[in-house]
Ligand SMILES: NC(=O)C1=CN([C@@H]2O[C@H](COP(=O)(O)OP(=O)(O)OC[C@H]3O[C@@H](n4cnc5c(N)ncnc54)[C@H](O)[C@@H]3O)[C@@H](O)[C@H]2O)C=CC1
């Protein structure tokens with residue numbers, strides 16, 4: 407039997423606890439998961455049952471949201487993060503990861519964190535889950551992929567300022583990103599022979615050096631080298647013309663130079679159904695593609711579809727592992 411998915415609660419002031427309740431209601435007869443959270447934070451509307459261990463989740467799931475209790479120091483006020491809760495948010499992610507590493511959970515699904523709230527409240531040194539999970543999973547390099555039925559994108563550089571992107575876009579980073587993406591498509595998405603499109607950094611992919619040199623000097627040589635190793639790679643491609651429908655039919659994932667180059671197309675095409683998946687970890691991790699949405703937290707209007715898709719994807723990957 408597939409072990410349940412461990413869901414970390416994320417920022418209690420965000421929409422995570424609302425959407426996990428809605429996700430539970432949709433998925434309660436299809437798969438099993440448990441939420442690591444402070445029961446005192448759960449909205450009054452949530453029918454939940456506290457469990458003591460992950461293996462109790464499957465039995466509880468059809469009747470109530472299974473919650474593995476994790477006490478926090480602060481209260482929950484929708485829209486207003488309490489710095490006292492920052493430690494608890496981080497610990498919930500670590501606990502979910504530990505359970506996935508021991509096999510008590512089949513996967514980790516993370517609800518959104520507020521990065522600045524964690525930095526302010528707990529001096530969290532990581533810019534996001536992705537980098538923290540790489541540390542917990544003891545791997546040097548992971549890949550962030552955002553995936554939906556319409557598009558899969560990978561930002562090669564992730565949570566760094568735009569001005570630092572050219573210096574971070576090294577041949578080593580590109581090689582690792584291509585390799586991990588291709589392996590992840592094969593092992594986690596069932597794509598036997600992955601076709602990857604690699605975006606250029608500059609307008610028109612540099613246009614022969616007229617608009618920047620990184621495309622020809624850094625990206626193209628890596629692609630040539632890796633094509634000789636058997637990878638199916640196109641590019642460096644002008645990023646402005648690689649996301650329309652006909653272009654998308656030509657590849658299984660687009661590797662982009664930086665965060666917004668990758669995330670703008672997928673969030674424009676499919677904000678509600680995009681899933682954030684980390685490739686290269688020793689366990690499965692998915693997440694909704696959106697953040698804490700403080701502006702609508704507590705109103706009950708947050709759309710749970712991305713979280714539902716994230717849980718379905720994690721379950722499917724766990725069953726095929
Ligand atoms: N996986 C994670 O932990 C992620 C965390 N974040 C963090 O979230 C915080 C807020 O980021 P923002 O850039 O404001 O992005 P956001 O995704 O929280 O919000 C952007 C806009 O989308 C709307 N929105 C978001 N989720 C929605 C949903 N489920 N249903 C309906 N509308 C929704 C919001 O109301 C807002 O108008 C930041 O600290 C960011 O770093 C952002 C993305 C992912």
Ligand SMILES: NCC(=O)COP(=O)(O)O
Pocket residue numbers: 533534535536537669682693695
């Ligand atoms: N924009 C995507 C994002 O910020 C999610 O990052 P992570 O917390 O999953 O690393």
